[in-house]
Amino acid sequence: MSPPRAADAQPLPGTLAAAVDHELVIKRSRFLAHLSPAASVEEADAVVARVRKELWDARHHCVALVVGAHADAQRSSDDGEPSGTAGVPMLEVLRHRRVTDVVAVVSRYFGGVLLGAGGLVRAYSGAVSAALDDAAASGLLLRRATRTEVTLDVPHADAGRIDHLLRDWSGAHDALLDGVAYAEAARFTLLVPPGELGRLREDLAAASAGTLTPVAGADRVVDLPAPSL
Template sequence: MIDTFLKGNIMAAENNLTIQKNCQYELVIKKSRFICSLSRIKDEDDAQQFISQVQADNRKATHNCFAYQVGKDDHIQRESDNGEPSGTAGVPILQALQMEKLHDVCAVVTRYFGGIKLGAGGLIRAYSNVTTDAIHQAGIVNRVLQQLLTITVDYAEHDALTYYLKQHDLAIDHEEYGVKVAVTIFVDQNESQAVQDALTNRFNGRLTIKAAGQHIREVPVTNAN
């Protein structure tokens, strides 16, 4: 039962999804250019600085609309139509972030008007689609809190241990060789105790395990919905 648990795929924790990288993506719709700029943010100050930078870089644009959500449980959410008809830009941008369950992300969509009006429905689709396409280009990651565990074994058990770790998709960070072998691995925080129990049972106590700190691992997510 424990082995089955260890072999299971990592499931995305929706409250930890964000973009893999900052990016820009452009769509041309009826001669209007829609350019979505995406950035990770840590707080509202980060968001405002990013928005200001995009606006400064696109002073001649017709509109620089934006949306962002940040903070624990996305308790800060802002959006702006920046002169577009009410509800046709900021809200669709924000909803695109929400549909992908992203957190700590700011999206600014710059529009250079091409002379052809799109109507309310057309604007909503344009702002939504360019944001969604930008997200897909940036990629999505799940930020997983991991525990480092250092496993110390005799040399006679080393091959069996590394085989076990490989079979259960437990990544080795590094190894140190002395009187015994110390193998440091990464495990998801919520799996740490189960991994330790499984290893202790498998090797009948012929090893020692020590916690060696924590870090965040970013796991690419192919489909967040």
């Protein structure tokens, strides 16, 4: 088996497959958390603008965002709450939970009771954390990983058998069968963990008496289902 590449040494941050909402009520104040995928700061800003428009009567719209494959850009806003009580705690939750390409907006409807700095920190961070828990429970959290794109040309007569083999192999080796195109031969495309390329070659050689050879291409960052809770 080939040794793992450096790209696999440190897991990449995960992300969201779709938006998720969660409401938290503390001493009659309502904290409406909206978390959404956002592949850029511009996309995140558009989400924030939409939430502000939809929930125009909320007193505060506090924001935290993390974007980039390695969580390269991070930003937060308290939007009028006491400094450090909203945006930064929200951002810390996103960092701690290791997600990226995500924007979190927590809109607050004031309930008439002051919560104090500690209460606000717990409320804003708790709303984001609860929304991420909901996302995990709903299968909306994705993990990201480096995968090598591999192509394999198979004679049509063997395509059905190899299709089953590749599906079983992918499930056992954390790979993905990305598609098949039919022309002069059936061309299968797989996304394979870099450290499993040697095993794939060996297993295909054994299954085809050495007639099938996968061709490794470029590495890609792909979104994969997160493990079930």
